[in-house]
Amino acid sequence: MSDFRKFTLSLMATFGVPWLLLIIIPVMKYQRIQPIPYNKEVDGVEGYYPPTGIHRQGQLVYAREGCVQCHSQMIRPAQLALDGWRKGWGQDQEARAAAPVRSNTMRDYLQEPYAFLGAQRIGPDLANAGWRFTDRLDVHTQLYAPRSKDEWSVMPSFKHLYIVRKQQGPVASNALKLTGKYAPKKGYEVIPTPEAEALADYVLSLKKDYPVPGVTAALAAAGEAAKK
Amino acid sequence: MDTSTANAELENQADATRRAAIDRSVKGPVLFLFLNGAFWLMASTILGVLAGIKAFAPEFLDVSFLTFGRLQPAHLTALVYGWGMQAGLGIMLWLMARRSGQELIGGKSLMIVAGVFWNIAVSLAIVGILAGKGTGFEWLEMPSYLWPVLLVCFLVYAWPMTRMFARAFRPEGFMVSTWYVLGACFWFPWIYITTNVCLHCLPGLGALGAGVNAWYVHGLILLFFTPVAVGAAYYFIPKITGQPIASQQLAQIGFWLLAILGGWTGMQRFMGGPLPAWMVAIGALTGVLLLIPVGVVGLNHHLTTLGKHHLVATSPTLRFVFFGAIFYPVSGAILALLSNFWSGLNLQFSHAWYGYQVTAVYGFFSMTAFGAIYYIVPRLAGCEWLSVRLIRNHFWFSVYGIGTIVVTSLLAGMQQNADINVPERWDQSWMSVVMNARPYLVARVIAWALITWSNVWFLIHLGLMVAGLGRRSAAPTLLPSHHDETDSALPHGANA
Numbered sequence: 001m002s003d004f005r006k007f008t009l010s011l012m013a014t015f016g017v018p019w020l021l022l023i024i025i026p027v028m029k030y031q032r033i034q035p036i037p038y039n040k041e042v043d044g045v046e047g048y049y050p051p052t053g054i055h056r057q058g059q060l061v062y063a064r065e066g067c068v069q070c071h072s073q074m075i076r077p078a079q080l081a082l083d084g085w086r087k088g089w090g091q092d093q094e095a096r097a098a099a100p101v102r103s104n105t106m107r108d109y110l111q112e113p114y115a116f117l118g119a120q121r122i123g124p125d126l127a128n129a130g131w132r133f134t135d136r137l138d139v140h141t142q143l144y145a146p147r148s149k150d151e152w153s154v155m156p157s158f159k160h161l162y163i164v165r166k167q168q169g170p171v172a173s174n175a176l177k178l179t180g181k182y183a184p185k186k187g188y189e190v191i192p193t194p195e196a197e198a199l200a201d202y203v204l205s206l207k208k209d210y211p212v213p214g215v216t217a218a219l220a221a222a223g224e225a226a227k228k
Numbered sequence: 229m230d231t232s233t234a235n236a237e238l239e240n241q242a243d244a245t246r247r248a249a250i251d252r253s254v255k256g257p258v259l260f261l262f263l264n265g266a267f268w269l270m271a272s273t274i275l276g277v278l279a280g281i282k283a284f285a286p287e288f289l290d291v292s293f294l295t296f297g298r299l300q301p302a303h304l305t306a307l308v309y310g311w312g313m314q315a316g317l318g319i320m321l322w323l324m325a326r327r328s329g330q331e332l333i334g335g336k337s338l339m340i341v342a343g344v345f346w347n348i349a350v351s352l353a354i355v356g357i358l359a360g361k362g363t364g365f366e367w368l369e370m371p372s373y374l375w376p377v378l379l380v381c382f383l384v385y386a387w388p389m390t391r392m393f394a395r396a397f398r399p400e401g402f403m404v405s406t407w408y409v410l411g412a413c414f415w416f417p418w419i420y421i422t423t424n425v426c427l428h429c430l431p432g433l434g435a436l437g438a439g440v441n442a443w444y445v446h447g448l449i450l451l452f453f454t455p456v457a458v459g460a461a462y463y464f465i466p467k468i469t470g471q472p473i474a475s476q477q478l479a480q481i482g483f484w485l486l487a488i489l490g491g492w493t494g495m496q497r498f499m500g501g502p503l504p505a506w507m508v509a510i511g512a513l514t515g516v517l518l519l520i521p522v523g524v525v526g527l528n529h530h531l532t533t534l535g536k537h538h539l540v541a542t543s544p545t546l547r548f549v550f551f552g553a554i555f556y557p558v559s560g561a562i563l564a565l566l567s568n569f570w571s572g573l574n575l576q577f578s579h580a581w582y583g584y585q586v587t588a589v590y591g592f593f594s595m596t597a598f599g600a601i602y603y604i605v606p607r608l609a610g611c612e613w614l615s616v617r618l619i620r621n622h623f624w625f626s627v628y629g630i631g632t633i634v635v636t637s638l639l640a641g642m643q644q645n646a647d648i649n650v651p652e653r654w655d656q657s658w659m660s661v662v663m664n665a666r667p668y669l670v671a672r673v674i675a676w677a678l679i680t681w682s683n684v685w686f687l688i689h690l691g692l693m694v695a696g697l698g699r700r701s702a703a704p705t706l707l708p709s710h711h712d713e714t715d716s717a718l719p720h721g722a723n724a
């Protein structure tokens with residue numbers, strides 16, 4: 001019996017150490033992280049970091065549709081990977097951005113109950129997807145008929161989040177502007193459901209490149225100094 | 229002289245009777261788990277084919293519950309919880325009963341009830357994911373109310389196994405198989421409770437939640453699937469070759485290094501991400517250091533089989549277990565590739581990650597489990613496997629299928645890296661990423677189709693065995709071999 005006890009205790013010790021140090025203590029410490037205020041003089045902005053929450057209802061739709069299977073939400077630092085330089089992965093939508101997008105920190109995800117950092121990159125990263133779309137209808141078009149934007153796209157169509165209904169009077173303001181084979185029959189229009197609206201809100205809220213207090217401004221200053 | 233032979237004869241008979249009694253005592257639950265597991269395996273491979281097709285042709289079967297984002301988690305949930313854990317529990321129970329020399333005393337009907345609930349939970353999980361009730365947590369996509377059900381069902385099996393282990397623990401007998409089995413009984417609930425409480429019950433962990441999730445996936449592979457498969461290999465390789473485990477020291481080192489390192493891995497999945505650097509670094513470190521226990525166990529298996537490799541040709545059990553034992557180092561090497569900062573950053577978020585999961589769960593764990601099932605089921609069902617051709621069909625289609633998935637996933641990962649991360653192509657559109665991945669995805673679909681074919685027949689074969697419709701014969705079903713008959717005959721113990 002004592003050997004059994006020794007064996008079990010050894011098992012508990014070997015697994016208990018990583019369990020405690022890697023999971024339990026960080027999880028407990030995480031509960032105490034708070035947003036930090038910006039310093040107007042150093043950072044040039046006011047308010048708190050991170051400034052806004054995400055759209056939780058939309059995130060739930062994102063979760064249940066399995067968007068995370070193809071899209072990451074995590075920019076890796078420029079010294080490790082090219083993420084920050086890729087077209088459209090930050091605020092700058094030019095093919096050749098002037099500066100890399102900053103990498104993400106723990107606090108960027110502070111407002112989210114769970115951060116969908118990603119499983120694979122079958123589609124592009126969405127950490128700063130809010131900047132990528134010109135407007136709300138643009139997001140809806142991407143969700144309803146991805147191939148109407150890029151015919152090579154392998155993104156599935158989320159038709160089930162939309163209603164095709166008979167036009168009632170003038171064209172509804174939220175009706176999708178679709179052309180070609182993706183357009184509904186004449187006299188019909190495609191209207192987003194509340195779930196699609198929530199998902200669009202969520203995608204548009206993804207702008208995880210706001211300045212980091214004390215860091216972003218210092219980096220920018222260093223860059224300016226280097227140019228001179 | 230005469231009396232000693234007679235005594236030996238008597239002892240052999242007593243041994244055989246005892247073994248038969250042990251086998252009878254676990255028959256119900258073990259066969260139940262195997263048969264249902266085989267069903268889910270077939271379901272999972274079909275979902276794998278569909279998910280693979282949807283990954284490059286999203287307009288195929290264009291309905292809401294069959295989008296890639298739902299099919300892929302449903303496919304892996306069926307593979308992990310439907311097949312993997314059920315087959316694992318069946319093997320664990322039989323191994324523990326045999327190895328501790330004890331009959332399962334009570335709780336058989338409770339085990340069947342737990343098995344029924346487990347299957348109901350897996351069905352609800354898959355229907356839930358496909359119907360759009362998933363959580364989006366990797367390998368825990370099932371609706372959140374299901375986790376306590378699975379946990380309780382698991383404990384119904386784990387508790388009697390722990391008691392068997394405790395009652396039979398004898399210091400003089402080295403029992404590395406049961407160490408691994410007990411480890412799996414013990415680690416899984418711990419990891420499972422921790423992760424589910426963190427993700428479902430705490431107010432929110434942001435990026436740390438994703439880290440805990442990655443820790444869970446690695447924990448399930450390294451501290452549940454790995455110990456069950458390695459434990460089974462440590463039982464069946466000596467059993468079939470008739471040679472003792474080559475080195476007890478190596479076996480102990482392999483076990484304790486896995487126990488020490490396994491719990492640290494996982495967070496390297498998000499290297500370069502928002503998690504604290506030390507968490508990622510320690511995950512990367514242990515992910516690579518795991519090559520040591522992997523190599524030690526591989527060496528030990530190799531030394532145990534040494535000189536008896538021809539048995540791989542004749543014994544279906546040894547053939548599958550041997551292949552699984554080869555895939556332990558392969559999965560370890562892929563983990564090391566994904567974990568270190570040199571190749572890990574390049575293969576991060578690529579198809580190589582899927583390749584690792586499938587290699588570990590199908591190539592390594594499932595192949596070993598098939599070997600175990602080919603050994604265990606005849607002893608429980610009281611009849612022999614019907615067809616050599618079906619066994620061979622199962623083996624070769626699985627081998628070619630899994631081999632294709634491993635190779636194409638790694639190559640696809642490298643191709644994705646070349647399209648996403650290589651500086652020369654930094655301003656290219658996403659089109660090249662999509663187009664260049666396509667051939668690998670087509671290959672993956674073909675591979676899953678091969679595996680589906682092999683497992684449909686496996687399910688039918690197993691179903692006939694469980695129904696008691698197998699061959700009535702005293703001789704086990706062996707694969708024909710070109711070797712000399714006397715040379716390739718199995719040692720006595722292998723038929724026990």
